[in-house]
Amino acid sequence: NAGVMQNPRHLVRRRGQEARLRCSPMKGHSHVYWYRQLPEEGLKFMVYLQKENIIDESGMPKERFSAEFPKEGPSILRIQQVVRGDSAAYFCASSDPDGISPTIYDEQFFGPGTRLTVL
Amino acid sequence: QQQVKQSPQSLIVQKGGISIINCAYENTAFDYFPWYQQFPGKGPALLIAIRPDVSEKKEGRFTISFNKSAKQFSLHIMDSQPGDSATYFCAAHGVYSGAGSYQLTFGKGTKLSVIP
Numbered sequence: 001n002a003g004v005m006q007n008p009r010h011l012v013r014r015r016g017q018e019a020r021l022r023c024s025p026m027k028g029h030s031h032v033y034w035y036r037q038l039p040e041e042g043l044k045f046m047v048y049l050q051k052e053n054i055i056d057e058s059g060m061p062k063e064r065f066s067a068e069f070p071k072e073g074p075s076i077l078r079i080q081q082v083v084r085g086d087s088a089a090y091f092c093a094s095s096d097p098d099g100i101s102p103t104i105y106d107e108q109f110f111g112p113g114t115r116l117t118v119l
Numbered sequence: 120q121q122q123v124k125q126s127p128q129s130l131i132v133q134k135g136g137i138s139i140i141n142c143a144y145e146n147t148a149f150d151y152f153p154w155y156q157q158f159p160g161k162g163p164a165l166l167i168a169i170r171p172d173v174s175e176k177k178e179g180r181f182t183i184s185f186n187k188s189a190k191q192f193s194l195h196i197m198d199s200q201p202g203d204s205a206t207y208f209c210a211a212h213g214v215y216s217g218a219g220s221y222q223l224t225f226g227k228g229t230k231l232s233v234i235p
Contacts (some may be wrong), residue, residue, distance in 0.1 A: 004162070033223075042125070042208055043163065043223035056222070058160045091162050104212040104221045105170075110162035
């Protein structure tokens with residue numbers, strides 16, 4: 001069973017460009033979380049999605065950032081008009097709750113991350 | 120109120136020694152406390168977790184001690200090995216956003232180096 005996959009692993013963008021980060025959850029998982037890790041910091045929650053629905057985006061910056069998890073295909077985190085402060089590692093996690101709704105005890109499995117560098 | 124404070128920032132331990140990492144929280148809505156281990160270039164991986172209805176949980180060389188009244192918890196690594204060298208994150212999980220989601224709140228991490 002392949003783990004959570006993220007690509008690209010490294011992404012370099014110039015200021016003002018767009019960055020697209022992809023996350024394929026573990027097989028059978030329908031819940032996806034995105035986190036951002038700044039240098040020397042812990043991971044910060046950004047957004048929680050289920051298939052075709054954004055459930056909680058309280059950690060997402062109000063502008064330039066968006067996320068989706070379509071019925072088919074990977075989850076996408078999109079950053080428009082990147083700035084230097086967006087340079088960070090972006091991690092995706094997935095979970096597979098036993099029931100319809102997740103619980104806080106459901107393990108979140110993390111991918112290897114995408115390291116975004118904005119020049 | 121949603122923070123988890125972790126210390127120390129870095130830790131050097133001799134092989135065979137005990138590594139101790141401490142965390143504290145304020146939000147009483149937190150109800151699950153996992154620890155994650157992260158190696159360079161990799162994503163965090165769940166190491167061990169505890170619920171607040173117990174004061175201690177042990178898995179092999181790893182033990183979590185939990186003090187609910189003080190709102191503190193700690194990770195102890197017994198007989199530390201060079202292969203344990205990694206960054207360790209404490210985290211807390213609970214429903215408080217009102218949106219029905221379950222966000223992990225992470226500490227800032229402790230970089231552990233175990234020297235031979």
